[in-house]
Structure formats: structure tokens, C-alpha cells
Amino acid sequence: MKAKSLADLGALKKLLQQQAEAAALREAQRKAAEERARRERELFSSAVGRVTTLKDKGLASVPRPRPEPTPAQRLLDEEAVLREAISDEFDVESLLETDEALSFRRPGVGPEVVKRLRRGDWVIQRQIDLHGLRRDEAREQLAEFLRESVRQGLRCVRVIHGKGNGSPGREPVLKGKVRTWLVQKDEVIAFAQARAADGGHGALVVLLRPWDAGAA
Incomplete structure (x- = not known):
């Protein structure tokens, strides 16, 4: 034990x-x-080194609204495509005329830009519907729409002009006018007939110049 x-x-x-x-x-x-x-x-x-503590001034912390996110990478990608499509050689007729599919490009803008517009590679950021308006109303609204879109920094917009089925004699009068107005606008780099899913014969997809804040 x-x-x-x-x-x-x-x-x-x-x-x-x-x-x-x-x-x-x-x-x-x-x-x-x-x-x-x-x-x-x-x-x-x-x-x-020596650190001095800041005095508390008793200021209130005011919450600030966060800005909308900017699709920076997408804009850079689109800008790169545009630069790659710039050509030293261009057809003078591209300034004065449009082709059967209603496309247009400024001198110095390569045909690849129009092809990409037709394919829908650029994201449509805004649109205006002109069909049903009188000619003068449509012209004024289109001009203001383009100015405001450029001011907002938009690059790709859609202009809906209709197919002309309701026009006298079923002639697409507004369709031709819109093309002429767009060609005369410096804001417009190029445009092409929209894909079927985006309006087909009744709409154009328009590529705009980048906004120059210094020129505003």
C-alpha cells in the first residue's frame, strides 16, 4: 500500500x-x-520621426455620395480599336456618300470601325427616337442629342429614325434626312445601320468623338 x-x-x-x-x-x-x-x-x-497629433477641431463627418463607376477599361479598349483603325489612306467618297447599308466614316477613319459598329462591338450608351416627328423637330432634337451625348463623354449612341412605312408613298424621308444631318455634324466620326436586334433598317449606330473639355 x-x-x-x-x-x-x-x-x-x-x-x-x-x-x-x-x-x-x-x-x-x-x-x-x-x-x-x-x-x-x-x-x-x-x-x-517625430509625430504630432492633430487637434480635434470638432468637424462633423459628412457622408458624400460615391461617383458612378467609370468603365475605364472598356473605354480604353474602344479607344485602342479606334486608333488601330485610323488609316492614312481614305476614299474621298466616304465623306460625301454612304453605302447601301447606310454606313459612313470620316476621312482618316478606317473601314474596320464601320465593321465593328455593324457587329455591335461598341456598347450603345444612349438613344433617341425621332420617328414620328416633323422634319424640323427631328433635326433640332438630333442636334441637341448629339451635343449632350458628347458633353457627357458618351462614345456610341443609337438614332432611331424608323423604316418609313408610315410615310406618304412609303418612302423613308426621315431616314435619308438623318443620314445627311449626321454627316454634317463634327461630333460624328462614323455610323452604320444597326443590327436587326438593335433596330435594323430603322436605326443607325453612331460613333462620337471624345469630348474635349478645353474646347467646351
């Missing part, structure tokens, strides 16, 4: 020793971590 008690006492003594060693290890690790933090603070202070 006595031997058993001595064995239990020895086991207890060993357990207490292990616990003491574990506690000592934890304490040593804590001190080491504190020392590292102290050295890092001293290093930061020596690198930054």
Missing part, C-alpha cells in the same frame, strides 16, 4: 514539473513577442 502511494506521489510530482515547464515556455514566448513588437515600434518611430 505504501509503495503504491509513493508511485502516485512520483507521478504527481512529474505532472507538476511538466506543467511548470509548459508555463515557463509560454511566458518566454510572450516576452519574446513583446520584445519583437517593441523593436518594431522603435524602428517605425526612428524611420518616421
